[in-house]
Amino acid sequence: MPGAASSSGSALTSLPGATSAVNDGAGPSTDVAPTEMRPGAYVFNDAQQWELGACTAGDIALTAHARVVSHSGGRLVLDAGSKTLAADKAPWASGHGRLLDHPDARIVQMSEHHAVVDMAGASLPALGSTVRVVPNHCCNAINLANAVDVVRNGTLVDTWAVAARGMNS
Numbered sequence: 001m002p003g004a005a006s007s008s009g010s011a012l013t014s015l016p017g018a019t020s021a022v023n024d025g026a027g028p029s030t031d032v033a034p035t036e037m038r039p040g041a042y043v044f045n046d047a048q049q050w051e052l053g054a055c056t057a058g059d060i061a062l063t064a065h066a067r068v069v070s071h072s073g074g075r076l077v078l079d080a081g082s083k084t085l086a087a088d089k090a091p092w093a094s095g096h097g098r099l100l101d102h103p104d105a106r107i108v109q110m111s112e113h114h115a116v117v118d119m120a121g122a123s124l125p126a127l128g129s130t131v132r133v134v135p136n137h138c139c140n141a142i143n144l145a146n147a148v149d150v151v152r153n154g155t156l157v158d159t160w161a162v163a164a165r166g167m168n169s
Contacts, residue, residue, distance in 0.1 A: 046138035047098045048090060062148075063100050063132035064141065066115070068125050075108070076117040076124060080133060083112050086140030093136060100132040107133070 041048075044062035045055040066080035087110065089096050095106030096115065104120035115133070125131055135141035142148065146165055150158040 041138060044138040044142070046141075047095070047134045047136045048088075048093060050098065050134065051093060057100060057103055060100055060134050062138045062141065063134055065130050066133050068127055068129050068131060069114070071124050071127065074119055074121070074124070076119060076131075078107075078115045078117060078131065078133065079113065081111045081113045081115050084141070084144060085110070085115065085133060085135040086137055086144060088135075088137035088140050090136070095136075097136050098134045100134050102131070 045060045046062065049055045050057065050060065064080050064084050066078035066084070068076050069079050070077035085097050085107075087096075095108055095118075096110045097107040099105040099117060102119060102122055102125075104122065105117050106120070107115045108118045109116035117131075142162055143165060145162050147162060148160045149156055150160060
């Protein structure tokens with residue numbers, strides 16, 4: 001609420017990024033608290049957050065595992081497309097998603113069932129191998145899944161049903 005008075009006489013100021021700050025007129029505030037939660041992006045992170053610098057590759061907790069089904073001209077074709085990864089691509093995004101283990105690679109084309117990845121000059125993973133794909137928007141990707149496998153240190157520890165799957169109406 002821009003300009004609203006608080007009990008201390010300070011003005012509350014709305015800032016971009018869903019935060020509020022107390023401003024006593026003495027300069028920029030260091031008392032900033034979130035006023036909005038985005039549980040999907042906060043919990044999982046995604047390629048958009050990674051590209052914006054809001055997280056690092058090490059902070060990514062959601063990937064889709066896709067098989068390399070083809071090579072052509074320095075690019076990969078994966079067996080995961082918009083029906084797995086979601087079709088979101090912000091105008092400023094450098095691709096339709098990223099590969100967790102190949103940070104410079106970008107998904108440059110996508111259909112319902114396949115994604116084309118430009119490896120940016122890196123060596124191509126072998127045909128039949130599995131790569132970890134970071135979707136651009138984790139919320140939409142989760143909404144497309146019936147269940148999520150929980151993996152810790154390479155070991156499957158649980159499977160969670162996506163109870164809210166498709167409940168966006």
